[in-house]
Amino acid sequence: MAGPIYAIPGSVQAPAAVTPAPQSADAADDAPRTVADVLRASQVEAVLDELDRDLVGLAPVKQRIRDIAALLVIDKLRLAHGLAAATPSLHMCFTGNPGTGKTTVALRMAEILHRLGYVRKGHLVAVTRDDLVGQYIGHTAPKTKEVLKKAMGGVLFIDEAYYLYRPDNERDYGQEAIEILLQVMENQRDDLVVILAGYKDRMDTFFRSNPGLSSRIAHHIDFPDYTPGELEAIAGKMLAAMSYRFAPDAAAAFGEYLARRIAQPHFANARSVRNALDRARLRQASRLFAERDRVLGEADLTTLTESDIRASRVFAP
Numbered sequence: 001m002a003g004p005i006y007a008i009p010g011s012v013q014a015p016a017a018v019t020p021a022p023q024s025a026d027a028a029d030d031a032p033r034t035v036a037d038v039l040r041a042s043q044v045e046a047v048l049d050e051l052d053r054d055l056v057g058l059a060p061v062k063q064r065i066r067d068i069a070a071l072l073v074i075d076k077l078r079l080a081h082g083l084a085a086a087t088p089s090l091h092m093c094f095t096g097n098p099g100t101g102k103t104t105v106a107l108r109m110a111e112i113l114h115r116l117g118y119v120r121k122g123h124l125v126a127v128t129r130d131d132l133v134g135q136y137i138g139h140t141a142p143k144t145k146e147v148l149k150k151a152m153g154g155v156l157f158i159d160e161a162y163y164l165y166r167p168d169n170e171r172d173y174g175q176e177a178i179e180i181l182l183q184v185m186e187n188q189r190d191d192l193v194v195i196l197a198g199y200k201d202r203m204d205t206f207f208r209s210n211p212g213l214s215s216r217i218a219h220h221i222d223f224p225d226y227t228p229g230e231l232e233a234i235a236g237k238m239l240a241a242m243s244y245r246f247a248p249d250a251a252a253a254f255g256e257y258l259a260r261r262i263a264q265p266h267f268a269n270a271r272s273v274r275n276a277l278d279r280a281r282l283r284q285a286s287r288l289f290a291e292r293d294r295v296l297g298e299a300d301l302t303t304l305t306e307s308d309i310r311a312s313r314v315f316a317p
Contacts, residue, residue: 096223099269120153
């Protein structure tokens with residue numbers, strides 16, 4: 001049986017403006033009066049700086065996240081000044097190819113919303129169609145509501161959201177999950193932010209088929225593919241995090257590897273870089289393992305050589 005958080009009114013109305021209650025003199029003295037006051041109290045700027053520091057490239061994405069944070073900060077100041085404010089719609093759509101940082105940015109977005117007081121917990125629940133849609137009659141609603149219950153107070157991230165809608169299969173139950181999502185996105189939007197993600201062309205088709213869902217998405221953010229130079233920088237960050245490094249000739253070989261791999265099917269940006277580095281580490285381990293009697297120093301254990309890179313199938317004739 002559905003709990004009260006799923007109780008949906010029979011009609012949907014536009015949100016009314018919220019007029020703050022009168023404050024006492026002491027409360028008014030403590031209220032934030034400047035952007036710096038809100039930033040200091042929330043520490044949200046640390047999250048934005050972390051986003052800039054940890055993620056290579058994605059300049060338009062980072063700017064859009066900063067714009068959203070700015071809107072929320074100004075709304076905080078409006079409330080502090082006794083100005084009427086409506087709860088902003090914060091549901092989002094992240095579009096782009098795999099490995100472009102959509103899940104990472106969603107995690108940071110959840111933290112920003114929590115620090116500014118727009119969600120209670122600030123956690124992220126990442127799901128796909130299989131977590132929401134059942135295979136039998138009566139199976140989808142309980143699955144979807146259970147996921148929503150876990151996500152309440154935070155952010156629900158639905159990857160490849162277009163798979164929820166399969167018009168070619170009349171016995172598909174994805175539409176039931178969409179209808180429940182629509183209700184909760186409208187009526188519980190002060191306690192849950194939903195982020196839909198996937199390829200841009202497929203998400204555009206999905207929204208054309210589900211205009212009610214599209215109308216509830218306030219922010220559409222497109223994640224560009226990384227350039228070869230950005231992918232090399234990402235590889236450097238990944239290696240440093242694992243206490244590895246490229247030998248000079250290995251770095252050049254990895255640049256050549258990327259040029260070839262990008263031109264092949266199923267390239268997934270940073271995800272493909274991580275996979276390539278994992279395989280290079282395997283080849284390095286096998287190379288060192290074969291030299292059983294050699295004393296291995298720190299440089300041996302932390303350095304990937306040109307041969308570790310060029311042994312990839314990408315270089316095969």
